[in-house]
Amino acid sequence: MDNLFGALFEIVSFGSIVVLVVLGLGIIASMMGIFNFAQGEFVLLGAYITYVVHNAGAPVWIGMAVAPFAVGALGFVLERLVVRRFYAAPIVAMLGTYALGLIIREIVRGLIGGLYISVPEPVGGSVNLGAMHFSSWRLVIILITGLVMVASYLLLSRTAFGLRIRASLENPSLARASGISTNAIYGATFAFGAALAGLAGALIVPVFSLFADLGLRFLIQGFVAVMVGGVGSFAGPVAGAAVIGTLSAALPWVIPPVIADVLVFVLAIVFIKFRPQGLVSGKGV
């Protein structure tokens, strides 16, 4: 019984890490119609900023609070300078954002000397329940993921800003005719997606340590999650991330890890073959 609870906690915690990472990616893919291949590097930047702030002597949580804003600001600038030139050609956008990601990744690799660096968590240790140990920081991540998910959902579905975002996605020309600046909306949406990635990076860096390929590791999982969940809605990528994250954490409990790793992707491909529109089809929230 203890064992089952332990397993469930670990699986849920890894699932929520994947959800947190995919959230920003999903919002950009669904609300703007482009796949941002630099998303993993936004995660990396969030992690790096947390490390830099901590290294300068400030408490870790300050870095975690700064990271989403800094990465969001950078996302805004990059959207203005580079990404907006690609809206007409989504395939080229993939290559363009991949190039951006590559540049960010290699710069960070140079800055940290290619090493693996630990960043302490603001809340360390573990919560003990009988013989079971639950990592406190993973509990915090599960909580924050839940909060961020609810907040993002409310932002998109209940606010005027969310309405504008959805309007710009569904019918850009009508939105423009109604006086919505789609340019500004796209910029803000991209910055918001980048900020979520920055937050994800800041929160997961104590778990996985800082290294240049941190974001790359989640990028592939993230895309499979978006594909499985379905592009176009807010709920789709989140559901996809939950499925992929849970599967990749749960399978190694029952089958050899090397097979589990491949099996997640095989299952995803088979699923998409039979349900190409993904778990959640249709546009909207």
Add this chain to the structure above:
Amino acid sequence: MSSEFSQQSRRRFLSNFAFASTALATGVGSWVIRPEWANAAADPIKVGIATDLTGPIGYAGNADANVAKMVVKEINDAGGLLGRPLELFIEDTASNESVAVGNVRKLIQRDKVDLVLGGITSSMRNAIKDVIVARGKTLYIYPQLYEGKECTPYLFCTGPTPAQQCDEFIPWLIKNGGKKFALPSANYVWPHTLNVYARKVIEANGGEVVFEEYYPLDQIDFSATVNRIISNKVDVVFNTVIPPGVGPFFKQLYEAGFLKNGGRLACVYYDENTLSINQPAEIEGLASCLDYFKALAPEDPVSAKIQAAYDKQFPGTFLFAAGSAATGTYRGLKLWEAAVKEAGKVDRDAVAAALDHAKIAEGPGGPAEMVPGERHCKMKMYTAVAKGGNYEIVARSAGLVEPKEC
């Protein structure tokens, strides 16, 4: 800053300019370091270094290149070899085998080097050894700790083998940890081969292997593994999971109370570089067995001298560490120097014949000797334990440990 500028002179500018244009001419990633007395009458002896200056293990490759620069400069300052200066050619293998083969071919065909030292991973060694040894007809020295079984003629290994890393270490672990071992491993050749040897030594010393499992190289969640380790009441985790997985793995073990319950972590590639992957508390008591640790400095004046010279010339992030192959690079170049001196020429067969039994009295961690006929190196081995973010040496081999290869 200002003092640096004031030292700039026309001569210095010209020499830097010449260096930069050489770099441009030979392509990105190629570095030629000419001895300061290149106008000597004799042709220089050409030393080729092929190592991973860029890519995921760039930190190790840069440290190796630094060591090579240091050793070559030392030899040149002392009058060179056989009255000839050494010229150093450094090529980037870029952590990428296909790039590496092309760059190593440059060393062989264009630069016509007399020796190639380098390669860090086994896959890299396997990719470039044929280019160097068979088609290139050049001597090759491989400096990294590895899984053994490399018996190609003209290929000499100067890093520790499984026998050197296990024979004294595993009995120590059984005494200071317990009898029940877990072997969590990354899924590639080094862990697979090392585990076969480790399992033999564990069982021969009365221990047992509770489980042996392999993971994809980029796996970073180990909750299932940690659970199995805790529920099997494992005493010693003999880890061969590599970065990036190793950090989260050790952290999850720590959070699950493995260390608190008296468990012992062991990892034979852990050196000063890898200490920074985790918080000190998460790897408290982790034991490693290598040919050199920085902590040796107070007890071994030779190691202290080499370490100090390196730190002075190359302050920064690229550490002089055994797991980066930095000590193997030092040893390899010094053994080769001894062999060239004995042979009296740089001809491949003559040097290989001398290198077969070459010895050096001074090296990082102590003296080293090639074992005749084995093309591997006898050396002293040390067991160190992580305490509060630093290593403490807890055991030393009585003499030079046999590599038991070939």
